[in-house]
Amino acid sequence: MGKYLPAHPKPLPDELLSSWLVRIAEANAVKLHTMSRMLFGFNYSPWIRDIGRHGPDIVINKISEVTGTPVSRVRETTLHGYAGWVLRHMRISGQTHWILPVKSKSADRIGYGVQYCPQCLLEDGKPYYRRAWRIAFYAFCPKHGIMLRDSCPECGAPIVFHRRDFNRDIELAREIYQCTKCEADLCDVPPEKPMIYDQRVYDLYSALLNEFHMGCRKKFNLSYFEVLHQLCKIIVSTSNKNQLHEHLCSKIGIVPKEFELSKGGSIEELRIDLRYYIVSLGLWLLVFPKRRLKSSWKAKAVRYNLFLKDFRHSPKWFADMVWEFNRLNTCRKL
Numbered sequence: 001m002g003k004y005l006p007a008h009p010k011p012l013p014d015e016l017l018s019s020w021l022v023r024i025a026e027a028n029a030v031k032l033h034t035m036s037r038m039l040f041g042f043n044y045s046p047w048i049r050d051i052g053r054h055g056p057d058i059v060i061n062k063i064s065e066v067t068g069t070p071v072s073r074v075r076e077t078t079l080h081g082y083a084g085w086v087l088r089h090m091r092i093s094g095q096t097h098w099i100l101p102v103k104s105k106s107a108d109r110i111g112y113g114v115q116y117c118p119q120c121l122l123e124d125g126k127p128y129y130r131r132a133w134r135i136a137f138y139a140f141c142p143k144h145g146i147m148l149r150d151s152c153p154e155c156g157a158p159i160v161f162h163r164r165d166f167n168r169d170i171e172l173a174r175e176i177y178q179c180t181k182c183e184a185d186l187c188d189v190p191p192e193k194p195m196i197y198d199q200r201v202y203d204l205y206s207a208l209l210n211e212f213h214m215g216c217r218k219k220f221n222l223s224y225f226e227v228l229h230q231l232c233k234i235i236v237s238t239s240n241k242n243q244l245h246e247h248l249c250s251k252i253g254i255v256p257k258e259f260e261l262s263k264g265g266s267i268e269e270l271r272i273d274l275r276y277y278i279v280s281l282g283l284w285l286l287v288f289p290k291r292r293l294k295s296s297w298k299a300k301a302v303r304y305n306l307f308l309k310d311f312r313h314s315p316k317w318f319a320d321m322v323w324e325f326n327r328l329n330t331c332r333k334l
Helices: 017-027 032-040 057-067 071-075 118-123 199-214 222-236 243-252 272-287 289-298 304-308 316-333
Strands: none
Touching (some): 017 032, 017 057, 032 057, 199 272, 222 243, 222 272, 222 304, 222 316, 243 272, 243 289, 289 304, 304 316
């Protein structure tokens, strides 16, 4: 093999590293595992881990070398680019804010950590998977205005597109837009519009996704995403005992959805419909944050100390507002 692979397509806009590697193997008419052994050796398999999240140097540097792509551009295909914007730090292991877990089981996946927009895949000249689809709040497509999917519409299996040629001849490899379990066309599903619980909330959610899609960090920056995550965590946490959830539904005028509360308040573990619902509730508070957070506290739907629990890098505006609740609470007792 020369310096470059015979075919070395470049990453497409916002393409996920794993998606790009699948396309490179396909372009060279080799199986993915064959290419992986050829590039990384027999003792290292990138597919037993979440390479989109970890972006190991052995993979980044070798792919840069054999495709003639700058290392910096290869790194952009990983989720590390969201550190300092959507989340503070990318953790090597364990739960990371807003990053959907794929839950690797050998080279398979049992978690619903890969989402997709059926319309985007359908319209792509060359179908591929986006980095943004790995983000927990990215529940509907801002371009097409339809809900993303996190599983096969036929059999309900997680999306594991890198297994398209596993245990089969290369000529029989599935397309990247096919389910690797039942071979169903992932695009062959009726479009589903997001439920509008509150028009202001939907407008804010749409603005957030549009700006996120364009890479804009002005209004929806790290502070905003951290506060939103904290509010969503409280809503799903056992610490709050469903009080804030029920209060918000009462204020919006909707019937509360049932879901299992989480000890750690992990929104990332929820399936896509529930995540969209919980993020919408969190955004309802942020439409008028000072007024709505205060009214929720006054209604005893949430204790003021929960707003800052385990929130190490709380923005000053948020912390000041919560400490004002504490001051009012102290004055009330005097």
